[in-house]
Amino acid sequence: MDYQQNTYSMTSYGAQGGAGGGGFMNTGSQNSPGSGAKQQYGKDTLRPVTIKQILDAQQPHPDAEFKVDGSEITQVTFVGQIRNISTQTTNVTYKLDDGTGTVEVKQWIDSDATSAMDTTDSSKPKLAENAYARVFGRLKAFNNKRHVGAHVIKPINDYNEIQCHLLEATVVHLHFTRGPPQSLNKEGAANGAYGRQDGGAAGGDYGGGPLPNTLSGAARKVYNLLKTAPQTNEGLQAQVIAVQLNMPTADVVKAGDDLVGQGLIYTTVDEHTWAVLDV
Amino acid sequence: MSEATPRITAPYLETFSHQTVRILGKVVQLRGEQATVDAGGQIAVLLNRDSHLTLNHAVEIVGKVQNDLSVKVLASTDFGTNIDFAAVEAVVDATHRYKEIFYGDDS
Numbered sequence: 001m002d003y004q005q006n007t008y009s010m011t012s013y014g015a016q017g018g019a020g021g022g023g024f025m026n027t028g029s030q031n032s033p034g035s036g037a038k039q040q041y042g043k044d045t046l047r048p049v050t051i052k053q054i055l056d057a058q059q060p061h062p063d064a065e066f067k068v069d070g071s072e073i074t075q076v077t078f079v080g081q082i083r084n085i086s087t088q089t090t091n092v093t094y095k096l097d098d099g100t101g102t103v104e105v106k107q108w109i110d111s112d113a114t115s116a117m118d119t120t121d122s123s124k125p126k127l128a129e130n131a132y133a134r135v136f137g138r139l140k141a142f143n144n145k146r147h148v149g150a151h152v153i154k155p156i157n158d159y160n161e162i163q164c165h166l167l168e169a170t171v172v173h174l175h176f177t178r179g180p181p182q183s184l185n186k187e188g189a190a191n192g193a194y195g196r197q198d199g200g201a202a203g204g205d206y207g208g209g210p211l212p213n214t215l216s217g218a219a220r221k222v223y224n225l226l227k228t229a230p231q232t233n234e235g236l237q238a239q240v241i242a243v244q245l246n247m248p249t250a251d252v253v254k255a256g257d258d259l260v261g262q263g264l265i266y267t268t269v270d271e272h273t274w275a276v277l278d279v
Numbered sequence: 280m281s282e283a284t285p286r287i288t289a290p291y292l293e294t295f296s297h298q299t300v301r302i303l304g305k306v307v308q309l310r311g312e313q314a315t316v317d318a319g320g321q322i323a324v325l326l327n328r329d330s331h332l333t334l335n336h337a338v339e340i341v342g343k344v345q346n347d348l349s350v351k352v353l354a355s356t357d358f359g360t361n362i363d364f365a366a367v368e369a370v371v372d373a374t375h376r377y378k379e380i381f382y383g384d385d386s
Contacts, residue, residue, distance in 0.1 A: 052283070053380050081356070099284045099301045100381045130356060159337070159358040163366040166286075166381075170373045173380045 046075040046136070048169045052100035054078070054139060054146065066139050069176035076148065077136045079156065079165040082129055094127070094153065096135065098166075104147040105135050132156040134165070180217050212262055219255040221245050226265055226276045234268045235275025283382050284341050288371050289320025292348045302350060303339045303358065303367050306332045316340065316350075319368060323349040330355040337362035 049068060057066040057073065065072040080096030080103075094105045127133055137150035156162065175181075215223070222241055229236060229244065238256060242249040256274050259265045265274040284301040287294075304318025314324045314332050324332075324340060330352045332338055337358035342350040374381040 050380050052382070097282070097284075099286055102282050130354065132356075158361065159339075160361070160363050160366060163363065163370045166370045167366070167373060169380065170377055173377065 043072070044074045045072075046077055047073050048165055048172055049073070049076045049078050050100045050166065050169050051078060051080060051096065051098045051103045053169070053173070054103055054148065055101050057139060057146075059141065062141070066141075069173060071176055073139060075136065075138055075151075077134065077165075078169070079132060079134050079162050081132050082127060085127065085129060093147075094133070094150075096133065104145075105137065105150050105153060106147050107150040107153055127153065127155055132159065132162060134161065179212070179215060180220075215262070216255060216258065218247065218251050219258045221247070222252055222255040223259055223264060223276070226274060231275070233275065235265075235273050237270075238272040238274075285382050286371050286374050288318045288368060289322050291371070291375070292322065292344055292350075296344045296346065296348065299341065299343050299353065300350070301339065301341050303337060303362070305337055305362075305364070306334050309334055318364075319371070323347075325349055325351045326355075327352050331357070333357060336360055337364075 047068070053068050054076065057068050059066050065074060067073065078096075078098060080098035082094050083097045083102060084095040086093045089109075091106045091108045094107070095102055096105050133153050133155050135148060135150050136152040137148040140147055140149045222245070225241055225245055226236055238252045239249055241247075241256075242252045245252070253272060256265065256272065260267060260274065264277060266277045267273060268275050284299050285291075285295060286301045286303070288302070288304075291300075302316065302318050302322060304316035304322065306314060307317045307321070308315035309332060312326055314326055316322045316324050316338065324342070325345070326332065330340075332355065337360065339356045339358055340350060340352050341354045342352045344350055
């Protein structure tokens with residue numbers, strides 16, 4: 001009611017009717033936004049998984065998002081061999097097997113779209129029993145039975161995609177359980193060599209015990225530099241680190257804050273100068 | 280996990296005797312009811328009537344490992360000629376190294 005009194009008072013001083021009205025409009029428009037609940041589409045991920053991971057996914061409570069490796073999954077994608085197709089009036093149910101388990105995939109029939117799809121797809125390989133297919137969809141639970149509601153299910157043309165998918169699912173699984181790879185030369189990963197790094201940073205990484213898996217790649221780089229670079233007991237300043245690592249200063253500051261939060265480094269002369277907390 | 284069919288290559292045969300496995304290899308020899316498949320080593324394969332193997336093609340076999348480490352085919356799928364066997368070996372290695380997301384811990 002305050003603004004109304006203001007408006008009246010302004011008009012009463014004379015010849016300000018238009019401006020007063022404008023003021024009222026502004027106040028009104030400030031009140032209107034902010035009430036609508038935002039849907040968190042930003043959290044949506046598309047995660048490559050194996051069928052075993054789908055079957056093992058945790059659901060903290062009914063209607064909650066499923067969790068794999070402790071992180072929520074929304075959209076998933078996987079590759080499997082079609083074991084059975086059953087066409088119903090409202091949906092087609094495929095039973096897919098990728099060697100790690102079997103899961104049902106339901107695709108709802110869109111009566112408008114199917115006729116168009118059938119005509120265009122006649123030349124391409126079709127979804128048939130024992131054929132391999134890639135599925136994009138969302139994990140659902142219904143009557144304690146899990147199925148995947150498919151947005152897209154399409155036949156595989158290049159069988160190397162099966163191998164590619166399984167390796168991708170492994171990489172993502174390791175990313176969530178052990179943190180990002182600690183060096184960029186991931187070619188060594190084929191030999192299982194996630195552990196060893198090349199160059200001078202390698203020694204520092206394992207010198208004082210392994211770093212927490214949750215650290216970002218930037219934080220690892222900053223930590224390794226702080227551990228190995230020559231410095232006074234004041235440590236290194238964020239901008240010096242940024243120059244040496246060729247990283248944006250903002251990223252270095254964020255990485256440093258993370259490391260401080262983890263208790264791995266501490267601030268010295270100011271809040272952006274750090275030294276390693278060596279125990 | 281009775282439905283799981285672990286992916287293996289020849290060196291793993293012994294570990295998986297009497298189990299149903301999945302092998303992706305190259306057909307190197309066809310002898311009527313039997314065939315030889317190369318997957319990290321030679322594997323003798325006992326065919327069934329529905330399996331149509333083509334020489335020099337990659338084939339994926341779901342089958343049961345017998346006492347003599349031959350594999351009795353339950354199902355086979357022709358994978359053509361354009362298969363990267365280095366990737367196949369990497370998959371087998373990864374699936375056994377990180378079996379928690381592929382096969383039950385009991386296998």
